[in-house]
Amino acid sequence: MVEHIIEQTAQKVKENQNLQNTDYLDAEGLCWCGICGERKENRYKVLGHERILPCLCRCDREKLEAQKEEERKQDFAIKVSNLKSVGLTEPRFREWRFENDNGSTPKLDIARQYVENWKDMQQRNIGYVLMGPVGTGKSFFAGCVANRLMEQGIPVMMTNFSRILNELTKPYADKNEFISHLVSYPLLIIDDLGIERNSEFALEMIYNIIDRRYCIKKPLIVTTNLSYQDMTRADLDMDHQRIYSRLMEMCLPIIYQGQDQRLHEQDIKLEWLKLQQE
Ligand SMILES: [Zn+2]
Known part of the structure; x- marks a missing residue:
């Protein structure tokens, strides 16, 4: 038997x-x-x-579940890779990740908190203006936020002002469509907003992008070599003034070393908040 x-x-x-x-x-x-x-x-x-x-x-059920999990992981890896290939417009942006910090980049804890509290930041439409001279780690900060959010599957566009202008001045460029595309991202990061000496057209375009994000309450992170004093000068023309004042409404200031030290960061933050309310 x-x-x-x-x-x-x-x-x-x-x-x-x-x-x-x-x-x-x-x-x-x-x-x-x-x-x-x-x-x-x-x-x-x-x-x-x-x-x-x-x-x-x-x-069998466990094996099947493990297979499905593996497929989900692979699909997600493809999604992240696609997000990065579109959203990181320069190869060097890929290197700006928390994992590549040697411990010397200042203020990176703020970037970590931003990512950890992303849902809340998004809901309250909070962004940052990172101000300070070249080489102080502003762009690294912004890149870390971009990479980490994309690694969580959140679409981010990180680009810079000259690239935006380049796209908008191409022959046959559909300006509206391009701006709508930038506005559609849950988070837009403009690295190096160098708008001190620019044409009226350029200023108009950058204002459009910032203002449209402001109106639909979508956050923005900007890095700039401008100082707080540059952005709040009394003799600014209207075109610049309205851009900076929108930024002040949407973004918290983060000041990097090397700036005019007459004002401490805390004082600048207070003034910044006061200016918003005027
Ligand atoms: Zn079994």
Whole structure:
């Protein structure tokens, strides 16, 4: 009898890839898993006839779930890779990640908090203006935020002002469509907003982008070599003034070293908040 059952099991294992050598048959000739102890076969009525058909034991279900999880991971990796190839418009942006910080980049804890509290930041439409001289780590800060959010599947566009202008001044450029595209991102990062000496057209375009994001309450992060004093000078023309005042409404200031030290960062923040309310 035992020999007969072993023979039957071996035959079934051969016929059915789903069955393993450790599996065993019960008195009714149905197969059970030797690992988890659950059924691997069941009797079903098919078109009036009773038939023995395979079913999934716990091991099979776990294997299937692991496969699905692996597929989900692969799909997500592809999604992140696509987000980065569109949203990081310069190759060097890819290197600006928290993982590449050697511990010397100032204020990176603020960037970490921003990413950790992204939902809240998004809801309250909070962004930053990072001010300070070249080489102080502003762009690295912005790049870390961009990369990390994209790694969480959130679309971010990180570009710079000269690239935006370049796109808008191409022959046959559809300005509206391009601006709408920039406005559509949950987070837009403009690295190096160098608008001190620019044409009226350029200023108009940059104002459009910033203002449209302001109106639909979508946050913006900007880095600039301008100082706080540059942005709040009394003799600014209207074109610049309205851009800076929008930025003040949408973004919190972050001051990097090397600025005019007469004002401490805290004082600047207070003044900035006061200016918003005027
Ligand atoms: Zn099993």
